[in-house]
Amino acid sequence: GKEKTGGDTAGDVIKIGVFEPSSGDNGAGGKQEILGIEYAHSKVNTIDIGGKTYKIELKIVDNESSNDKAPTAAATLVGEKCSVVVGSYGSGVSIAASSVFGNAGIPVIGASCTNPQVTEGNSHYFRICYLDPFQGTVLANFAVDNFNAKTAYILTKLGDDYSVGLGNYFKEAFVGLGGTVVEESFQEGNSDFTAFITSAINSGADVIFAPTSTEAASLIIGQATAMNIDIPLLAGDTWDSSVILDAASGSNQEIYVSTFFDEGDDSAAGSEFVQGFKAWLNANPDKLANNGGNDIVAAVSALGYDAYMVAIEAIKKAGSSNPADIMGALPTTTYTGVTGDIAFDDIGDAIRNVAYIKSANTADASWNFVAIQSIK
């Protein structure tokens, strides 16, 4: 990138890398996460270190949701001499690029990547969201608590580590709670889910758990609606997207998702963020388009916001723009974000014990807050 805004000299600038997909399978979610980061940047774009004011610059790079493009994208950020990096949506790319950042000694703060392997053994990788084992367990608990579910039908996407992984954790927890599961998986590019839905019905499932990308999700919802099924659909954080609301609007399909953040959160920080973010989106047609054309706040946007703020906090704490110093400061950095209190454990994961459960309000295409679920 050759972009230079204003007349800053390099000495007055601290660069924060944004390592996110804006194309490929996870492009949509990645863009929403970027929006949160950009919004945060619009709020806090300078920082004082040692009495000097530095301008913060965002370096956004597209990892194309692809493991083989990720290292190159990461190298771009390293080349830009970013002090700290935020990202990425999608755990696979985060893992793939991890060593590039690791070798360069740059700390990375994952916003929404939920796979345990992202941080495991990577002292430079931190993360502010909960993990898949937690999320899977939460959802299993929710299914049992709310629907008294005995049988769950799990539909995962073959070859997708997020999908398969989360499905696995859900299964472990659900079986642990005394339920039985029926598992199936679909292949990339599959567009006809009626057969799967039929087998869910035939298996006598009380809930369908489908941790998939939003593309598959809208197909599943559309076809489930057409088939008039009355089994609730459960899914993880990826489904917390306006795409799902679009797909479900006007139907009477029950949809529950676990997520990091609730738009209807009426805490001061939460509502301030929601209002500010919406106003910011609406003022900017490009951004609104990147959010899917509406101003519904995705949880990943909130996480992106928080991740950026954590980065700022760490820089402040380190009192330096040197990546090594920031890395040193991060483990002890704490921050109260819009998604809750953030502190890191010794692996680098955020210490979290609750998840929000939301349900799709199909009448007016919005999310209804259902519960804050914790693990038994």
Added chain:
Amino acid sequence: MEFINTYLPYILAGISVGGQYALIAIGYTMVYGILRLINFAHGDIFMAAGFMMVYLSASMPLYISIPLVIILTVILGFLVERIAYRPLRTAPRMSIMISAIGVSYLLQNCAWYLTSGLPKQYPKIPWISASVSIGASTTTVVTLITPILTIVLIVALVLLIKHTKIGMAMRAVSRDFETSQCMGIKINSVIGITFIIGSFLAAIGSLLYFTNYSTVTPISGAMPGLKAFVAAVFGGIGSVPGAVVGAFLIGICENILKIKELDMTTFSDAFTFALLIIILIAKPTGLFGEKITDKV
């Protein structure tokens, strides 16, 4: 009855998917028949038709937007031929194919750029989006009308190819450009018409397909495109009836494989390819393919 209730949905889904594949597959087969070109961009033209519908239907009523989508798709198909294939008429075959891959990339990337890659909800088309019950299973009207419409369109197409002057010209051009020119045939127009027909069918296919599946993304065309292409090869590429038979076979097979009891879902796509390979090994030019005999 129990049996039918359990398995009917799979078969219905299969027939419906088969019909949609068939409409796309014909585009592949026609273009291949005439240019010997695997038109990799065909699936993406289908996808583009989907997006056109999403955007157009947002601002105008269906009775305008549907015909408009069909017209625009046809124009798109024609333009692709004009810009990307016609200049390469005398180039090595591989270059034209690469051009096709390039167009496919371009269309996908443009769609990405314009839509930000977010899945778009396809508009509901009244009546054909409605649900109907057959026995104990529920499906949409589109599932039922797809095969019928497909068959009607294809019969019309076969009649066109077999019994009209332009059809005769298409068959002639597919054999030999130069000699066709000597007969006074304008090969560019004939090829243009081929693309127009192919795109027209792709547009119809996209109406049916996306009504059934409700979401359009920039890569929506890739998988149906590939499947339709497989169907075309399966039936013997270049043969219209072959493409249709292949498409229905593949549609039905891949859905039957999803029957839980078979426990084959993991391999439903793989199985499609496996079946294709088996067929090809038994009949190296597909079910209805003309035998390539190198006259020695």
Added chain:
Amino acid sequence: MSSNIMLQVENVTMQFGGVIAVDNLSIDVYEDEIVALIGPNGAGKTTTFNCITGVYEPTNGCIKYRGEVIVSNYPQGKMKKQYLGKNNGLYSKVINPTPDQITILGIARTFQNIRLFKNLSVFENVLIAKHLRAKQNVFTATFRLNYREERRMREECMALLEEQSLLNLKDAPAGSLPYGLQRRLEISRALATDPKLLLLDEPAAGMNPQETQELAEFIRQIKEKYKLTILLIEHHMDLVMQISERIYVQDFGKLIATGTPEEIQKNQRVIDAYLGVAEDAFA
């Protein structure tokens, strides 16, 4: 005479679907002979060559090369019911070699419509023909452990091109050669496989009478030089009558006449089916 018999085509029938292209054909070719196979278009001449060289599997019949059976088949599989020809049941062995195996035995051919490796140089065209007899494998060839063999191949090819006066064109792409030289190169390439028996399919097609004349001379020369036996198909009667010692005439797949050129020219059946008014053909 039969001690030095080269090629025996015995009762060969080739049926495509319902069409019998070669019908119970028997041909003998002796060592050191030039034999011609003539007949109207579609009589099955090229098909006969294709059966001999392994391009097609004959439906029935057998072919012997120097007394040894190299091709043999009988109506079987789908053909069992469809078979329309004679001599069903005469053979029970199946030997269906691929064309390369036939070439290795020492039978080389040219094609009715020239089939050179058009993008490769003249030299490479000939060099490729040496591949089959080289003592090497992929490994030795890749790492040049076969360099002696490779040198020998190259030297032999240079010598051959020199003889055929193609040496000055050795680096030209074969496709760029004038038609007549392409024919000559195709024959040279066939010679490079070290054949004993050479099959030529319409070598004079597309040549004018003068060029045809030169070709006749050329064929005679290579025959002497390489101790070849030659079987050729041709429509140019002046060439055929001039160089062949014996002629077989095929019509609708069947053999309708055989004999010396003089006998054939007078044969009424041949005149009716093929030559038309005799004098005209040699005008």
Added chain:
Amino acid sequence: MDKKIKIIIYAALLVALFALLFILEQILPSYSMLFTVLKKGAIYALVAVSMNLLNGFTGLFSLGQAGFMLIGAYTYGIFTIPTEARSAVYQYFDGGIINFTVPVVVALVMAGVAAAIFAYIIGLPVLRLKSDYLAIATLGFAEIIRAVFQWKTLGPVTNGSNLLRLYPTFKSVLFPFAVSGICIAIIVLLINSSYGRAFKAIRDDEIAAEAMGINLAKHKRLAFTISSFFAGVGGALLAMYQTTIQASAFKSAMTYEILLIVVIGGLGSVTGSCISSFLFIAASEWWLRFLDETTYIGSFKVPLLNPGFRKVVFSIIIMIVVLFYRRGIMGNKEFSLDPIAKQFKKRFRRRKEVVGSNEQ
């Protein structure tokens, strides 16, 4: 030109190249995009050349490259993950069932061999098919391979849908250059050998090739197997470069990408494939990145520059290259020093003549 001199010149150039790379690594920071492009470019060059061996030199239109790379990548990964890391990688499969590791070089060879064995087996039936039918069948096989590697039942070996990671990788750009260089050199030697000529004969005219005593089945299988061997090695290198392996990355899109490189470089040109793979990687991953960034000049927002625009521009560039350089950058020619050397010689000779005439 004297053959010996030629060899010496090429060797000198090679040494110079490696020296240059070495020096670059000392002076440029390790994260420089240049190295990323060089590493990936070297790997893609190998894969593209191996595909060219099939498509450009043997005339077999195969689209199975990604599948063979997948096999190579997994073979490499599976056999090199340190035993102590296995429980972390195979977390869903109790550490997997393979409990030993082999040295990197051995694993690279194994990667090639595994791909080659597989190619040999599927080649038996598939290579009987012609042109586009062969293409679709090989494409199909690649898809099947992918599904099999993601299959849960094979999880203890392949880790199912999950990533393989923590295996040895390379840091220096010299490593991929050396490995790719050796492999490409072997392919070039093969192409220029008697067997290479046989492959080209098959490409030009199968029937004539057969009539020249070339066993079609054997030679096609040979080309297919050898090409797959190198694709497997390329896959292993790619795995090292990416630091993680996931079957879902090896889609047909990857094969198309390689095919694009091959055709843009020129079918039947090894140097073309190499040049175009570096250009391709550089353009797609480096030079055009600025197009994705919303840019302001002063307060003026440069239009069109938004995420995704880079790819649009890139596909347009590809189209332009395809439409205006239909035979690719190099056609079917090779980059060679001969013309340069000839120039040199001519000048040299002229000077000699001048000197000579002066003396008289």
Added chain:
Amino acid sequence: MPLLKISDLKVNYGAIEAVKGISFEVPEKSIVTLIGANGAGKSTTLRTIAGLVKPVSGTIEFKGEDITAKDPALIVSRGITLVPEGRKIFPDLTVLENLKIGAYLRKDNLDDDLNWIYDLFPRLKERTWQMGGTLSGGEQQMLAVARALMSRPKLMMMDEPSLGLAPMIVRDIFDIIREINRQGITILLIEQNANMALQTADIGYVLETGRITLTGSGKDLLTNEAVKAAYLGT
């Protein structure tokens, strides 16, 4: 005014100069033949006239109209057809369809023409419904000629119609050429069979490596010593 007038025609294939500036005329209702060695540029000349190849320079005039480098379809519509080298009939069209496609640009009724063709070639009438590809070589050649006639040409160009045909068929073809010419169609003929061609032709041109080196009536050339030595082999 000649029916067809070629002036200083030059044609290249890439770097190869196939035709290096030739001029000749074809009078109305005549039979004109081009003879010459292989690769002399004969086929290229015909293909250029038919519009299949674009010349580098030179003009082609037909009935006074400049048709140089025009679209092949337009040239056909003016009344020029080419019987291409190697027959090139459409193998999976029936004989009737092959004939109909010959009249592709015509919109009027074809019945009369079909009857005329069937009179000329009774063999084809028997095989109306047979696929073109299944005909024998001689029949295919007849079909190619008949197909060209279906456009009701004023000028018919034939590229080596006797190539690879049995002696008897060769004679038939030449008989047909004379017959068509009697019916008023001008013929431009390329032949390797120089004997037959010169016997049939009113005018002959000898082409050598892209240039015309000799011109004369068919009879004259037949007795010309140079022609005899180079092309007639006697």
